[in-house]
Amino acid sequence: MGKKNKDEGPNANNVVNKDIMQRLNFMYQASVYLSGVLPIPPAPAPQKRQKRTRKMTVHDLSKSYVNSMKVVANKTMVKMHVPSLDPAVKRTLCNGCNIVLVPGSTASVRVKSSRHHGHIMVYRCGSCDSTRRIPAPPTLAEGDSAPSTSTHPDEAPPPVDEPYKPYKHKPRPRPRPRQPPLFARDAGHVVLRGNDKLPDRDPDLGDGIYIT
Amino acid sequence: MLLLDNAAKESRLKKERDAKKAKLRAAKEHKKLGVLGRRQDTARGMGLWGFDESQAQFALFLPLHHLWLGYMSELLHLPQPGGAPRALSGAAIHPKLLKADFHGSIISVHQTKNTAILGISGIVIHETEATFKVVTKENRLKVLPKQNSIFTFAVPVQSILPATHDTDSPLPLPSPEANEELKTVLDGPHALLQLHGNQFCFRAADRAGRKFKAKESIEL
Numbered sequence: 001m002g003k004k005n006k007d008e009g010p011n012a013n014n015v016v017n018k019d020i021m022q023r024l025n026f027m028y029q030a031s032v033y034l035s036g037v038l039p040i041p042p043a044p045a046p047q048k049r050q051k052r053t054r055k056m057t058v059h060d061l062s063k064s065y066v067n068s069m070k071v072v073a074n075k076t077m078v079k080m081h082v083p084s085l086d087p088a089v090k091r092t093l094c095n096g097c098n099i100v101l102v103p104g105s106t107a108s109v110r111v112k113s114s115r116h117h118g119h120i121m122v123y124r125c126g127s128c129d130s131t132r133r134i135p136a137p138p139t140l141a142e143g144d145s146a147p148s149t150s151t152h153p154d155e156a157p158p159p160v161d162e163p164y165k166p167y168k169h170k171p172r173p174r175p176r177p178r179q180p181p182l183f184a185r186d187a188g189h190v191v192l193r194g195n196d197k198l199p200d201r202d203p204d205l206g207d208g209i210y211i212t
Numbered sequence: 213m214l215l216l217d218n219a220a221k222e223s224r225l226k227k228e229r230d231a232k233k234a235k236l237r238a239a240k241e242h243k244k245l246g247v248l249g250r251r252q253d254t255a256r257g258m259g260l261w262g263f264d265e266s267q268a269q270f271a272l273f274l275p276l277h278h279l280w281l282g283y284m285s286e287l288l289h290l291p292q293p294g295g296a297p298r299a300l301s302g303a304a305i306h307p308k309l310l311k312a313d314f315h316g317s318i319i320s321v322h323q324t325k326n327t328a329i330l331g332i333s334g335i336v337i338h339e340t341e342a343t344f345k346v347v348t349k350e351n352r353l354k355v356l357p358k359q360n361s362i363f364t365f366a367v368p369v370q371s372i373l374p375a376t377h378d379t380d381s382p383l384p385l386p387s388p389e390a391n392e393e394l395k396t397v398l399d400g401p402h403a404l405l406q407l408h409g410n411q412f413c414f415r416a417a418d419r420a421g422r423k424f425k426a427k428e429s430i431e432l
Binding site: 026 | 263315316416
């Protein structure tokens with residue numbers, strides 16, 4: 001890994017693999033177009049003693065575009081032990097059938113509660129019925145430090161001579177707020193538009209592409 | 213000291229168990245390979261390579277073609293319309309086009325050994341290792357083998373993207389309903405490029421990371 005001059009900052013002209021990025025972008029958008037251009041036909045009832053002759057549809061095409069998008073990303077952007085697609089993009093793809101999960105169109109979104117994370121977003125794919133569970137724990141506000149473990153000072157120990165009380169279960173500890181994942185966090189990322197740098201985005205609004 | 217003539221045999225149960233394990237492992241590998249993720253049959257049995265004829269409509273794929281034109285404008289840094297048209301230099305665009313995606317482009321068969329497909333032109337909707345699948349203007353799906361054919365495809369000379377376009381915004385996509393005046397690349401100023409099918413027999417995804425070597429091409 002060659003060292004780069006840090007003072008220059010990122011520049012749109014020397015983004016590595018720019019043409020590959022553009023290709024991935026195109027394939028993603030083509031896949032979204034084809035997955036939404038016709039309604040998903042209902043699955044035909046399975047019939048016995050009949051040869052299955054399923055024809056390829058535009059939905060299968062859209063899946064095959066995403067499939068080859070994954071292959072392109074894996075083959076070209078070689079980083080060691082790092083999944084090559086950006087996690088923000090990867091989270092919008094179905095693991096079962098490679099369709100792009102668009103909430104309301106190809107996926108239904110439900111929020112479920114979870115003991116560990118507080119909440120979990122469940123994306124159910126409309127075509128293959130598989131689910132993608134994305135934990136959505138309470139997030140720390142920007143600049144907050146890690147929460148202190150004991151916010152309430154311990155009260156005085158209970159007096160010894162107390163009437164017998166039935167044992168009560170302690171309430172479960174609530175999930176602690178934590179920082180959002182690295183790709184959704186303001187960790188020194190720079191957004192480039194054309195050749196100039198964009199100002200930092202509003203952390204409250206986001207830019208609308210993350211499923212977090 | 214006694215030499216055992218009959219060495220300890222592997223027990224039958226163990227053999228069966230191992231065979232079962234190997235079978236399970238093979239099944240798992242096979243499942244991973246599935247094109248649709250949930251393959252339960254061979255690709256041919258599922259009809260993967262046939263395309264639904266009712267969906268092979270040219271108008272349906274025209275927006276995809278326009279998406280591709282936007283992609284080409286972005287990839288090749290095409291100048292805005294109005295300015296002086298700049299000649300595309302081969303050395304600059306060939307390595308980019310080799311790594312580009314051809315889904316959505318309009319190709320036509322220029323020369324071929326198989327005269328039945330000569331002159332067929334259409335929007336590429338699927339590219340496999342050995343074929344292009346195109347939808348023609350007559351709303352027919354045609355499978356064009358790459359082997360022994362020379363294709364031509366057109367790239368626009370001027371950018372179709374608006375001047376305000378940036379890398380952050382999506383490529384423009386017209387709606388399939390209001391496309392009376394939608395045009396293909398052939399209706400505007402364009403450059404025709406030749407594609408030698410014999411040297412292009414790779415999967416679309418593999419081309420991205422592949423180094424192409426100059427091979428002598430045999431005339432058809």
